[in-house]
Amino acid sequence: MAPVMAEKTAPAGPNRTVVVIGGGPGGYEAALVARRAGAEVTVVERHGLGGAAVLTDVVPSKTLIATAEWLTFAESAPELGIRTGGSPVVPGDDQETRRALVDLEAVNARVLALAAAQSSDIRSRLEREGVAVVEGSGRLDGPSRVVVTPSDGGAEQTLDADIVLLATGATPRTLPTAEPDGERILTWTQLYDLDELPERLIVVGSGVTGAEFAGAYQALGSDVVLVSSRDRVLPGEDEDAAELLEGVFRSRGMTVMSRSRAAAAERTDDGVAVTLEDGRVVEGSHVLIAVGGVPNTEGLGLAEAGVAVRPSGHVDVDRVSRTSVRGVYAAGDCTGVLPLASVAAMQGRVAMAHALGDAVAPLRLGTVAANIFTAPEIATVGESEARLRERGSRYITTTLPLARNPRAKMHGVHDGFVKLFAHPEAGVVLGGVVVAPRASELIFPITLAVSHRLTIDDVADAFTVYPSLTGTIGETARVLHGQLTD
Numbered sequence: 001m002a003p004v005m006a007e008k009t010a011p012a013g014p015n016r017t018v019v020v021i022g023g024g025p026g027g028y029e030a031a032l033v034a035r036r037a038g039a040e041v042t043v044v045e046r047h048g049l050g051g052a053a054v055l056t057d058v059v060p061s062k063t064l065i066a067t068a069e070w071l072t073f074a075e076s077a078p079e080l081g082i083r084t085g086g087s088p089v090v091p092g093d094d095q096e097t098r099r100a101l102v103d104l105e106a107v108n109a110r111v112l113a114l115a116a117a118q119s120s121d122i123r124s125r126l127e128r129e130g131v132a133v134v135e136g137s138g139r140l141d142g143p144s145r146v147v148v149t150p151s152d153g154g155a156e157q158t159l160d161a162d163i164v165l166l167a168t169g170a171t172p173r174t175l176p177t178a179e180p181d182g183e184r185i186l187t188w189t190q191l192y193d194l195d196e197l198p199e200r201l202i203v204v205g206s207g208v209t210g211a212e213f214a215g216a217y218q219a220l221g222s223d224v225v226l227v228s229s230r231d232r233v234l235p236g237e238d239e240d241a242a243e244l245l246e247g248v249f250r251s252r253g254m255t256v257m258s259r260s261r262a263a264a265a266e267r268t269d270d271g272v273a274v275t276l277e278d279g280r281v282v283e284g285s286h287v288l289i290a291v292g293g294v295p296n297t298e299g300l301g302l303a304e305a306g307v308a309v310r311p312s313g314h315v316d317v318d319r320v321s322r323t324s325v326r327g328v329y330a331a332g333d334c335t336g337v338l339p340l341a342s343v344a345a346m347q348g349r350v351a352m353a354h355a356l357g358d359a360v361a362p363l364r365l366g367t368v369a370a371n372i373f374t375a376p377e378i379a380t381v382g383e384s385e386a387r388l389r390e391r392g393s394r395y396i397t398t399t400l401p402l403a404r405n406p407r408a409k410m411h412g413v414h415d416g417f418v419k420l421f422a423h424p425e426a427g428v429v430l431g432g433v434v435v436a437p438r439a440s441e442l443i444f445p446i447t448l449a450v451s452h453r454l455t456i457d458d459v460a461d462a463f464t465v466y467p468s469l470t471g472t473i474g475e476t477a478r479v480l481h482g483q484l485t486d
Helices: 025-036 051-055 058-074 095-099 104-128 208-220 239-251 341-355 385-391 406-410 444-451 456-461 470-481
Strands: 017-021 040-045 132-140 145-150 157-160 163-166 170-172 200-204 223-227 255-257 262-267 272-276 281-284 286-289 293-295 328-330 369-372 377-382 396-401 417-422 429-436
Touching: 017 025, 017 132, 017 157, 017 341, 025 040, 025 051, 025 104, 025 163, 025 341, 051 058, 051 104, 058 104, 058 208, 095 208, 104 132, 132 157, 163 341, 200 208, 200 262, 200 272, 200 281, 208 223, 208 239, 208 369, 223 281, 239 255, 239 377, 239 417, 239 429, 272 286, 328 341, 369 444, 377 444, 385 417, 385 429, 396 470, 406 470, 417 456, 417 470, 429 444, 429 456, 429 470, 444 456, 444 470, 456 470
Parallel strands: 017 040, 017 163, 040 132, 163 328, 200 223, 200 286, 223 255
Antiparallel strands: 132 145, 145 157, 170 293, 262 272, 272 281, 369 377, 377 429, 396 417, 417 429
């Protein structure tokens, strides 16, 4: 895609002013770009720099999952010849064995400490770059003015701006019949207040968030019930990957209730009861409601400023993050483009470069790499097989299991695969799926191939370390070469 030169939204020179509402990845990355371009930049944030991604979502959840991974890795100890002091953590162990090893209060204390440290690092970086930080809630008063209500209850202040970026994120969606109480009925932002591991955790929602937390708490020692309204877990992901993960979940003792929609959740004397639409009742000690997010766009003055909002509440933006109002941009989860911190950051950077007159390449969603932090992880990039089928696109594909990879054997890895999609004649890599430990790291060479339109021969001819998990990526490309047509 050819770069797009911005129209002159703001005056040239050092007097350009930018106000960013929201200090998450989309907001603080945009602020850094704008400041380096010479603008005067103010970030308005009410909860803490880094936003939900750092304080209540990505950083905390992935830290918790990293802790759970240690117990998952320990499952391979006997296979690798390691004695575990009489307390083996192996498939088939009762969950009490795992629970005895986990101090959830200490785990959550570390989770929150790391999140706070990351937030502090972001603040220090912004201040070092000369970005002003205001603690409070911002709203538009027309397209070029932001009114800030300070968090400390002080008097409102008004900030004039040549450019405004909305990066207000999203909050967990709740059910009116399952209102969170922070004790037994929880959203994912409230899990870190627990000081004891849930004995029986019911997870409502089998999307990315639900699957990640279900897998993590199962590994930590909770008895987990995953309630899915669809035929399988991760209904929006690669079918083979989702099927493999569901099989792993079940083999580890998780109860997966497919085609079961939750209707309500309520407290009982010593736990919770989740009622399904078909009348069945599932009892547990805690329930996690993981049914998506709601954009934080209420009270922003969008309608008054003329900013178009979709029926879902998301701010409508184009591929360079422009809203319907000149000089007003938006980035991140409040736009509903893709709920990924990496996408929010890219939207913010693109927005500021465009707004300040630089040449930018519009956002290319087809090159976005995404990862699901389950065990094993599922990483994807480029075209999915479902989209290729829906469009009737011609493609070739091959899947190779990791079980035959020598490095995987060394680490006791049995579950996982590499799948590539390519054009049958040109050989251009269209997309890929990696299911493996650390798939988030392994997807990068496929991302490069998709982003730069490399062919399967380009991938196949590149050296890989022996032994390595990436060797399977090269092998998959070599197998695909044999399917090319003239």
